[in-house]
Amino acid sequence: MRTLSDLVSAAIEDRKESLWEVAKQLWDNPELAFKEYFAHKILAGFLEDEGFEVKRSHLLPTAFRAEFVQGDETRDLPVISILCEYDALPKIGHACGHNLIAEVGVAAGVAVKEAMIKKKINGKLLVLGTPAEEGCSGKVKLFEQGAFDGVEFAMMAHPAGQRSMANASSLALSELHVTFKGKAAHAAAGPHEGINALDAAVACYTANAMLRQHIKSTCRIGAIITKGGDRANIIPAQTEMVYILRASEDGDLEDLTRRVVSCFESGAKATGCEVSYQAVRSSKSLKQNRCMSRTFVSHAESLGLTYDHEEQDTVVPASTDMGNISQEIPSIHVFYGIGTDFVAHTADYATKTGLREAQQPTLQTATALALTALSLFMDPALRKRSKEEFLGTKHINGFI
Numbered sequence: 001m002r003t004l005s006d007l008v009s010a011a012i013e014d015r016k017e018s019l020w021e022v023a024k025q026l027w028d029n030p031e032l033a034f035k036e037y038f039a040h041k042i043l044a045g046f047l048e049d050e051g052f053e054v055k056r057s058h059l060l061p062t063a064f065r066a067e068f069v070q071g072d073e074t075r076d077l078p079v080i081s082i083l084c085e086y087d088a089l090p091k092i093g094h095a096c097g098h099n100l101i102a103e104v105g106v107a108a109g110v111a112v113k114e115a116m117i118k119k120k121i122n123g124k125l126l127v128l129g130t131p132a133e134e135g136c137s138g139k140v141k142l143f144e145q146g147a148f149d150g151v152e153f154a155m156m157a158h159p160a161g162q163r164s165m166a167n168a169s170s171l172a173l174s175e176l177h178v179t180f181k182g183k184a185a186h187a188a189a190g191p192h193e194g195i196n197a198l199d200a201a202v203a204c205y206t207a208n209a210m211l212r213q214h215i216k217s218t219c220r221i222g223a224i225i226t227k228g229g230d231r232a233n234i235i236p237a238q239t240e241m242v243y244i245l246r247a248s249e250d251g252d253l254e255d256l257t258r259r260v261v262s263c264f265e266s267g268a269k270a271t272g273c274e275v276s277y278q279a280v281r282s283s284k285s286l287k288q289n290r291c292m293s294r295t296f297v298s299h300a301e302s303l304g305l306t307y308d309h310e311e312q313d314t315v316v317p318a319s320t321d322m323g324n325i326s327q328e329i330p331s332i333h334v335f336y337g338i339g340t341d342f343v344a345h346t347a348d349y350a351t352k353t354g355l356r357e358a359q360q361p362t363l364q365t366a367t368a369l370a371l372t373a374l375s376l377f378m379d380p381a382l383r384k385r386s387k388e389e390f391l392g393t394k395h396i397n398g399f400i
Contacts, residue, residue, distance in 0.1 A: 004115060005302065008370045011111040012363050019107050020359055022046055026099035027354040030088030033132035036062040039086040043102055043129055050110045052127065059145045060138065064129035068113045071122030078383060080373050081126040081148070082108050083156040083322070085133045095350035096134065097159035097338070100362050104157045107366035112373045123377040126151065130321075135175075137281045139321040143328065153292065153330050153376055153386065156322060157365045159353060160335040161343065164300075164307045164361075165314060166293040168335060170286040171220070171246040172253040173319035178204070178264055178277040184237035194235030195272045201225050201239040204267030208243075208260060218248035218315065219256050248315045250285055284323040286316075287393065289330040291386040295375050296332055300368035305336070305361070318344070330390040332372070336365040 022042060029038045040062045048054045052066035071077050084105035085098040109127035132138030180201055185194030208221055222244040229236030245260060247253035268275035297307045322333045338358040342348040376383055
């Protein structure tokens with residue numbers, strides 16, 4: 001009799017060419033956040049062909065919900081979700097490997113479904129298409145609209161460089177849009193009649209530049225002036241800035257935001273301008289469920305993959321809206337190496353995500369992710385431990 005691992009591996013191996021075609025089509029047709037219409041069509045169609053019940057444009061135009069249920073739904077079946085991302089970056093395409101994230105998600109999903117049927121494993125499996133991770137926090141919007149209602153466990157995998165990590169965290173993030181309003185005047189004939197909104201923006205930027213010396217090394221401040229005025233001979237009446245703030249812990253981000261906002265207010269006060277600001281998106285820090293991640297690593301290593309056991313305190317210098325989900329539902333967001341020294345969000349990394357040589361680690365990771373989901377379906381004690389760990393961590397850290 002075939003083992004569960006053999007069954008899952010064979011299910012993915014049998015589909016490796018069609019899965020490669022999915023990843024390559026997404027790579028060849030990169031789409032920006034909330035515009036992933038081609039990817040939505042390809043992924044939803046693939047899962048429909050595999051026998052999932054698919055809801056297209058689920059809550060958001062380019063989101064989808066693919067469901068497979070086995071067993072009596074009235075008997076409180078376990079519910080596990082595997083997440084796909086598929087948006088790209090401006091000008092450099094799939095430089096964050098979301099084409100591979102989508103491939104991992106659908107590959108794991110079809111393998112879990114096949115194993116559930118052949119091994120008569122009961123449960124509800126959801127493959128969720130979550131658009132707009134890059135800059136728009138699509139998962140947060142989906143969560144707010146109920147896409148994760150009833151979901152007990154969530155998981156996904158993200159390509160990295162050389163290292164594979166299952167316990168690494170990420171940075172909490174907040175993006176603020178700032179507007180300074182002053183008064184226009186002729187810069188030569190009547191500068192004394194104006195209130196210079198550009199001076200307010202410059203004073204704000206300078207204050208934040210000085211603040212950088214006195215913040216934690218795990219915090220980051222990024223800022224640009226997106227509108228500095230209209231003409232050089234007119235005192236600028238309105239200027240606009242964008243700030244991206246990051247911190248390794250959510251509490252540190254709150255403190256950093258307070259200090260940065262003080263710089264906004266000081267720039268306005270120094271120049272006589274009015275200031276307003278708005279938080280347009282945020283991502284919480286990623287909280288890996290260690291019970292789930294240990295299960296994943298055990299499966300991954302049985303397949304010949306190598307995971308870094310010394311990275312418990314590693315904070316990946318990036319942010320993800322999966323952080324928000326991980327603080328609401330027991331979750332893992334594993335990082336798997338694709339054998340490159342190139343860094344994500346670069347053109348060189350985008351080239352790497354479109355090559356066949358990234359396929360082996362991608363499909364092996366999908367196999368390990370599928371086996372993790374099946375372990376949760378089959379083992380009530382594992383589900384209980386994972387939930388208890390989540391609730392205990394939540395209580396200790398107060399992160400929700």
